[in-house]
Amino acid sequence: MIKVSHVSKSFRHGKNAVNDLSFEVQPGETLVLLGTSGCGKTTTLRMINRLLIPDQGDIFIGTKNIRTESPENLRRNIGYVLQNTGLFPHYTVLENISIVPQLLQWDKSRIRNRALTLMEKLRLPPATYAHVYPQQLSGGQQQRVGLARALAADPPILLMDEPFGALDPLTRISVRNEFKLLDELNSKTIILVTHDVEEAFELGSRICIMNEGRIQQMGAATELLFNPANDFVRHFLDKQRLELELKSLRLRDIWPYLDGSNSGNGTLLSADTNCWDTLEYLIQDKAGSTFRNEEKQLDGNILMNAINAYKKTVSQHGHT
Amino acid sequence: MDTPETFLDFVRQQSGKLLEQTLTHTGLTFISVLIAVCIGVPAGILISRRQKLAGPVLGITGILQTIPSIALLGFMIPLLGIGPKPAIVALFLYALLPVVRNTYTGIQGVDPNVMEAATGMGLSPRQLLLKVQLPLAMPVILAGIRTATVINVGVATLAAYIAAGGLGEFIFGGIALNNTHMMLAGAIPAALLAILFDWGLSRLQRLNMRKARKTTLVLPAILLLLSSFYLLPETYNSRLKAGFTPEFMGRKDGAIGLGTVYGLHLRTLVISDMIMYKAAYEKKLDVISGSSTDGRVKAFDLVVLEDDKHIFPPYYAAPVVRQAVLDKYPELAPALDQLSGTINDSIMTELNYRVDYLKQNPQQVAKDFLVSAGLWKPARNGTKGVIRIGAKIFGDGYILANMYKMLIEGYTDLTATTKTGLGGTKIVFDALVNDQIDMYPEYTGTGLLVILQAPQQTVDSIIGDSQKVYDYVKEGFARQYQVQWLKPIGFNNTYALMMRREQASRLHISSISDLATYVHH
Numbered sequence: 001m002i003k004v005s006h007v008s009k010s011f012r013h014g015k016n017a018v019n020d021l022s023f024e025v026q027p028g029e030t031l032v033l034l035g036t037s038g039c040g041k042t043t044t045l046r047m048i049n050r051l052l053i054p055d056q057g058d059i060f061i062g063t064k065n066i067r068t069e070s071p072e073n074l075r076r077n078i079g080y081v082l083q084n085t086g087l088f089p090h091y092t093v094l095e096n097i098s099i100v101p102q103l104l105q106w107d108k109s110r111i112r113n114r115a116l117t118l119m120e121k122l123r124l125p126p127a128t129y130a131h132v133y134p135q136q137l138s139g140g141q142q143q144r145v146g147l148a149r150a151l152a153a154d155p156p157i158l159l160m161d162e163p164f165g166a167l168d169p170l171t172r173i174s175v176r177n178e179f180k181l182l183d184e185l186n187s188k189t190i191i192l193v194t195h196d197v198e199e200a201f202e203l204g205s206r207i208c209i210m211n212e213g214r215i216q217q218m219g220a221a222t223e224l225l226f227n228p229a230n231d232f233v234r235h236f237l238d239k240q241r242l243e244l245e246l247k248s249l250r251l252r253d254i255w256p257y258l259d260g261s262n263s264g265n266g267t268l269l270s271a272d273t274n275c276w277d278t279l280e281y282l283i284q285d286k287a288g289s290t291f292r293n294e295e296k297q298l299d300g301n302i303l304m305n306a307i308n309a310y311k312k313t314v315s316q317h318g319h320t
Numbered sequence: 321m322d323t324p325e326t327f328l329d330f331v332r333q334q335s336g337k338l339l340e341q342t343l344t345h346t347g348l349t350f351i352s353v354l355i356a357v358c359i360g361v362p363a364g365i366l367i368s369r370r371q372k373l374a375g376p377v378l379g380i381t382g383i384l385q386t387i388p389s390i391a392l393l394g395f396m397i398p399l400l401g402i403g404p405k406p407a408i409v410a411l412f413l414y415a416l417l418p419v420v421r422n423t424y425t426g427i428q429g430v431d432p433n434v435m436e437a438a439t440g441m442g443l444s445p446r447q448l449l450l451k452v453q454l455p456l457a458m459p460v461i462l463a464g465i466r467t468a469t470v471i472n473v474g475v476a477t478l479a480a481y482i483a484a485g486g487l488g489e490f491i492f493g494g495i496a497l498n499n500t501h502m503m504l505a506g507a508i509p510a511a512l513l514a515i516l517f518d519w520g521l522s523r524l525q526r527l528n529m530r531k532a533r534k535t536t537l538v539l540p541a542i543l544l545l546l547s548s549f550y551l552l553p554e555t556y557n558s559r560l561k562a563g564f565t566p567e568f569m570g571r572k573d574g575a576i577g578l579g580t581v582y583g584l585h586l587r588t589l590v591i592s593d594m595i596m597y598k599a600a601y602e603k604k605l606d607v608i609s610g611s612s613t614d615g616r617v618k619a620f621d622l623v624v625l626e627d628d629k630h631i632f633p634p635y636y637a638a639p640v641v642r643q644a645v646l647d648k649y650p651e652l653a654p655a656l657d658q659l660s661g662t663i664n665d666s667i668m669t670e671l672n673y674r675v676d677y678l679k680q681n682p683q684q685v686a687k688d689f690l691v692s693a694g695l696w697k698p699a700r701n702g703t704k705g706v707i708r709i710g711a712k713i714f715g716d717g718y719i720l721a722n723m724y725k726m727l728i729e730g731y732t733d734l735t736a737t738t739k740t741g742l743g744g745t746k747i748v749f750d751a752l753v754n755d756q757i758d759m760y761p762e763y764t765g766t767g768l769l770v771i772l773q774a775p776q777q778t779v780d781s782i783i784g785d786s787q788k789v790y791d792y793v794k795e796g797f798a799r800q801y802q803v804q805w806l807k808p809i810g811f812n813n814t815y816a817l818m819m820r821r822e823q824a825s826r827l828h829i830s831s832i833s834d835l836a837t838y839v840h841h
């Protein structure tokens with residue numbers, strides 16, 4: 001668990017870059033810090049691994065105040081992924097991945113096995129890439145090496161600062177998809193920084209929207225969408241609202257409002273399928289779904305009506 | 321030894337010396353660069369961490385860089401004496417700026433993303449330095465070392481002025497002797513060394529990343545190896561250490577003659593005339609090549625060794641006077657000749673000492689001497705005519721001109737004016753034949769070699785006999801220029817080997833033969 005408590009930070013001749021910030025991240029959770037550039041996301045992240053010291057407030061990992069630990073020890077147990085990778089240009093891929101285990105003085109064969117395993121998992125065949133220097137890799141490959149390097153010592157916590165930010169849109173999506181599927185990440189507590197709304201909704205268990213060093217709202221995707229705390233949050237999400245709503249609502253969420261007969265024909269979709277995917281499916285084929293032993297027939301109209309009904313209820317009565 | 325015909329002959333003949341000088345040169349260059357690296361790299365690292373120090377440190381090393389090299393060497397002598405120590409310190413100071421500055425900029429230039437990642441992964445400051453900053457700054461640091469090396473190959477030629485050896489010995493010897501072969505034998509290897517080292521270091525710089533990490537280890541080893549060259553020539557040694565001027569080194573009537581005639585071979589340093597006497601006094605040198613009547617011989621309590629086999633040409637001083645003046649004023653010659661036989665080498669040395677070293681007024685010194693020799697008479701203030709006396713800017717001439725003025729005015733009804741400070745031999749002699757002066761004191765050796773430019777065979781046949789030289793110039797001047805040599809004054813201002821008085825008497829050395837005997841037993 002990471003706990004950030006009333007943390008503020010300002011730089012010389014400036015207003016606070018981060019202002020009275022508090023949040024908690026549960027073990028295994030992925031918290032996304034989302035906001036326009038300059039709102040203090042990186043500053044927040046860098047305080048957690050003590051690259052910056054807060055002016056006020058405290059940060060705890062578990063129950064331990066990070067001030068009490070040596071910065072080197074703290075950092076060796078936190079994976080850190082940067083937008084511009086920061087790979088060592090004079091180290092090969094294998095050497096780059098081995099840096100932290102070496103600092104932790106693992107024995108040689110263990111380091112090597114671990115690095116090779118990670119390369120396999122991140123689709124960087126060691127035979128081709130182990131002894132190659134970072135400059136010889138594509139942007140996407142470099143970012144995967146950066147991720148492997150952060151994961152090498154299997155740290156319980158991962159801090160990621162716009163990890164896909166430097167990639168072109170197509171590569172970004174494919175690297176992100178690999179990222180989601182990576183078993184290494186299952187049990188990790190992750191704080192991921194991005195200014196990309198879509199990315200935030202796709203990767204975050206919870207999302208923390210920041211502006212001018214303050215938290216505007218923190219919560220699950222549906223809370224931000226359907227119960228925005230203020231105008232800033234509302235406007236921030238407006239551009240992609242439809243797509244975000246469709247993607248964050250699952251069939252089970254709107255089940256009571258689905259007004260379909262139960263004459264099931266076509267494919268049966270899981271109730272965990274989100275509305276966006278369901279719509280895509282319906283374009284090609286007929287489909288239905290079952291939830292709590294109830295079967296419903298789906299089509300575009302039924303789906304959209306249900307979503308509107310859901311939104312109306314939620315905005316009147318709050319989130320359930 | 322014959323004069324070599326071509327440049328290659330010279331190189332072949334002097335190959336041993338050339339090799340020694342080249343090794344010394346390389347050694348001097350790299351010892352100083354090595355020290356500059358040992359101090360400059362840590363200094364560069366320090367100022368990259370303490371930004372406040374960067375300005376002052378780079379400023380000071382920058383100022384050092386702008387001090388003219390010969391002046392910097394000059395500053396070193398009072399502090400560190402002569403020889404390799406001051407040379408290395410001066411070279412080190414020159415090498416410092418490029419090394420410090422490039423270390424600093426190299427470290428500053430490391431990608432901040434890489435630094436952020438490295439720190440964020442938990443590298444300690446020390447690991448950060450050794451694993452990230454230094455390896456990544458290495459190409460820039462190497463460029464600095466390269467600059468420092470090339471600068472130092474050039475500046476190290478000046479080390480020859482302060483007895484630290486190197487290719488400057490040939491270069492400055494060649495210049496002093498107007499010997500182009502010798503000059504090139506120093507200058508060409510120096511240029512080649514600069515090109516070679518520059519090329520070698522540029523190769524190191526261009527190695528790829530992986531090897532660049534290894535150069536961090538290889539470089540000090542290479543520097544150390546090249547530095548050790550300086551020690552090699554020092555390993556053989558004679559019992560006494562000599563210091564000769566570049567000019568003396570290359571002359572047949574100098575160091576070469578010492579070898580061929582006396583069989584004397586000393587471990588010899590080449591050194592500038594300006595600091596040679598003091599170095600002997602301070603026991604940095606045991607034997608030096610001086611000028612026998614130089615005031616510093618007395619100032620530093622040195623003794624002149626007798627040239628018992630007569631290799632140094634005679635430079636007896638005597639007044640030279642235009643014949644026309646002697647004819648017009650017959651009383652002039654007897655007045656001037658009174659000085660003949662009164663001043664020997666040690667008296668002239670003493671007089672020079674009082675003028676050059678004690679800074680006494682030359683007129684006063686001249687008068688004091690004449691009084692003590694019983695020759696002084698008050699001026700008669702006669703009106704018969706005016707004699708214009710010339711003198712060269714340096715040395716004995718100044719004092720002698722004053723003595724002649726007093727003799728003329730005391731013993732005749734003539735008056736005299738002095739025109740001292742007439743450049744060199746050529747200027748003062750031209751003034752004489754063009755009727756701008758009437759007389760000046762000259763040396764027989766100069767008359768023979770510079771003014772009459774006697775043919776080599778003639779010189780060889782008479783040079784060992786001072787009387788024959790005097791007769792030759794007397795006859796030649798009278799015939800060619802209608803100028804008369806009067807009687808020699810008595811002292812001989814020639815090359816001389818000299819030692820500290822105390823050491824010479826302890827070792828029972830009074831002549832060059834004694835010295836040769838002592839050195840080779």
Ligand SMILES: Nc1ncnc2c1ncn2[C@@H]1O[C@H](COP(=O)(O)OP(=O)(O)O)[C@@H](O)[C@H]1O
Pocket residue numbers: 011012014017035036037038039040041042043044
């Ligand atoms: N090292 C620094 N020195 C001075 N100002 C900084 C520094 N780092 C960040 N800032 C300022 O703090 C604010 C927040 O920056 P940052 O946390 O990098 O924003 P974000 O990562 O959200 O784009 C910005 O106004 C930025 O200019």
Ligand SMILES: [Mg+2]
Pocket residue numbers: 038041042043161
């Ligand atoms: Mg940022």
